[in-house]
Amino acid sequence: MTTPAALELEGLGHAYGDVTAVESFSLSVAAGEVVCLLGPSGCGKTTVLRLAAGLEELQQGRIAINGQNVAGLGFSAPPEDRSVGLVFQDYALFPHLTVSQNVEFGLTGIDGGDRRARCDEVLRRVGVADLADRYPHALSGGQQQRVALARALAPSPPLILLDEPFSGLDSRLRDQVRDQTLHLLKQSGQATLMVTHDAEEAMFMADRIAVMRDGHNVQTDKPDALYYEPADAFVTEFFSDVNRLSGIVEKGNVYTPFGNLSAAPMQDGQKAEILIRPEALRLGPVPDGEEGSARVLASRMLGRSSLVHLCTCRQIGEEIHLHARVPGRFLPKENEVLQVSLDSTQAFVFPAVLS
Ligand code: ATP
Numbered sequence: 001m002t003t004p005a006a007l008e009l010e011g012l013g014h015a016y017g018d019v020t021a022v023e024s025f026s027l028s029v030a031a032g033e034v035v036c037l038l039g040p041s042g043c044g045k046t047t048v049l050r051l052a053a054g055l056e057e058l059q060q061g062r063i064a065i066n067g068q069n070v071a072g073l074g075f076s077a078p079p080e081d082r083s084v085g086l087v088f089q090d091y092a093l094f095p096h097l098t099v100s101q102n103v104e105f106g107l108t109g110i111d112g113g114d115r116r117a118r119c120d121e122v123l124r125r126v127g128v129a130d131l132a133d134r135y136p137h138a139l140s141g142g143q144q145q146r147v148a149l150a151r152a153l154a155p156s157p158p159l160i161l162l163d164e165p166f167s168g169l170d171s172r173l174r175d176q177v178r179d180q181t182l183h184l185l186k187q188s189g190q191a192t193l194m195v196t197h198d199a200e201e202a203m204f205m206a207d208r209i210a211v212m213r214d215g216h217n218v219q220t221d222k223p224d225a226l227y228y229e230p231a232d233a234f235v236t237e238f239f240s241d242v243n244r245l246s247g248i249v250e251k252g253n254v255y256t257p258f259g260n261l262s263a264a265p266m267q268d269g270q271k272a273e274i275l276i277r278p279e280a281l282r283l284g285p286v287p288d289g290e291e292g293s294a295r296v297l298a299s300r301m302l303g304r305s306s307l308v309h310l311c312t313c314r315q316i317g318e319e320i321h322l323h324a325r326v327p328g329r330f331l332p333k334e335n336e337v338l339q340v341s342l343d344s345t346q347a348f349v350f351p352a353v354l355s
Contacts, residue, residue: 004067006031006159006191007052013060014047021047023215025061027193031158034185034192035220036202038238039212045195048212049161052193053086054079066158085152085160085190089167093136093147099123100132103151122150125184142173149181153188160185162194166201178204199239203227211235233350236275243281243322245274246352254349257293257312257320258342263349271352278325280346283308283338292337294322299331306330313337 007029014022022044029035037045050056052063054070054077062072065084070077079086085106093102103119110118123129126146136144145165152160165181166174182205185192196202202209203223210220211234219231230236247254249263249270256274258281263272286292297309308324308331324340332338 003031005029005064006033006066007193008064009048009052009061010063010072011061012048012051012058012063014044014051014056015059021215022051025212025215025217027210027217027220029159029191029193031191032186032189033207034182034194034205036206036209037193037195037212038199038202038209039197040238041197043212044215045197045212046163047215049163049193049195052159053084053161054082083155083157083159085155085157087145087148087152087160087162087165089164093144093151095136098133098135099128099139099147102136102147103154106151106155118154119150122154123147125187126150126153127180140173141169142177145169145177146180149184153184153190156188156190158191160190160192162192164195164197166196181205203239211238228345230348233273233275233348233353236277236348236350240277240279241323242275242277243320245276245320247272247274247349256342256347258340259344261342261344261347261349266349266351271354272349273352275348275350276322276342277346278307278323279305279327280343281310281322281324282341282343283310283324283326283330283332284341286337286339290339293340294338296332296334296336296338297321298334301329301331304328308332310338310340 005028009027012022012025025048037048039045051058057076058071063070065082070082100119103122104115107115107118123132126149128143128146131143166178169177194205206223208220208222209226211218213234219235227239236242245256249266249268249272252264253260254263254272254274266272294310294312297311300307306326306329310322310324312320
């Protein structure tokens with residue numbers, strides 16, 4: 001017998017009055033899997049999470065948790081009957097309860113001693129056991145986030161729903177808390193659906209990412225597949241800056257100043273947009289007897305990589321401004337002419353969107 005998905009969302013549709021927030025949205029989260037909902041502001045991420053939690057009444061589609069239908073066909077189980085743990089941006093701890101009382105609050109149906117033991121265990125796992133008797137106002141943002149997570153994990157629900165759980169933390173603390181949270185979720189084996197608008201955060205946390213746009217699920221896959229095999233220009237650009245060129249398909253290829261790219265399955269004569277990640281441009285010295293393909297406009301050290309602003313040389317066609325990202329320290333001088341080649345695994349060709 002196959003294990004049921006921890007969460008099954010099928011054909012969800014939801015509108016607030018005239019505003020369609022989610023449309024034909026389907027996604028499944030397997031037991032023990034961390035899936036991120038990623039997309040720009042207003043694309044419907046939080047609505048999907050609220051529908052899964054039962055905080056919004058389902059208008060269209062079906063929701064099942066651990067193989068049990070919880071919403072669909074005019075039926076909607078209330079949040080307390082859905083066995084989900086919720087962590088929202090503001091953590092929403094009860095201010096008048098201590099840390100341990102906050103965590104024990106959700107442990108109904110367990111008698112006193114066991115409840116206390118479970119609470120202690122979860123607080124230890126999230127690394128805040130020493131704060132058990134403090135009140136929320138006396139905790140830092142990172143500590144509050146961990147207590148909120150402990151409260152969600154404590155009843156061992158099959159599914160944890162996280163809505164931008166790290167957004168209130170400063171960048172250094174965020175990295176640390178993200179790392180701890182990831183290991184905790186993977187150890188606990190509970191399935192997780194997490195909302196974020198930050199592509200790097202989604203790639204850090206997720207086994208799979210569902211990229212959303214205008215209420216739809218555009219592409220769901222492993223981070224590596226989304227990065228190297230994006231479905232369209234929107235997904236490509238969501239994961240990095242891109243250099244954007246245009247072209248016409250000829251003999252199955254499009255021309256770029258640094259080499260041709262396959263345009264399959266597009267037809268000859270079709271207009272194409274070409275998206276080249278900055279790290280796809282490989283820079284090197286101009287070989288003897290050759291002219292070089294780009295001139296340096298500026299070079300900037302960004303820490304882990306260097307960013308080189310380039311302009312394609314006039315002899316190879318229209319001048320185009322490009323960004324190249326090179327690992328480590330690479331700072332060619334202004335006006336230096338370089339040879340540029342292309343890593344075709346990080347350059348993508350799509351049919352041009354007609355405006
Ligand atoms: P963000 O990243 O900014 O939180 P989101 O991707 O989570 O955005 P939602 O909060 O799900 O997006 O909103 C989707 C759409 O529904 C948006 O156009 C939003 O303005 C609208 N919306 C959300 N909640 C309500 C509401 N209670 N009443 C009316 N419209 C709403």
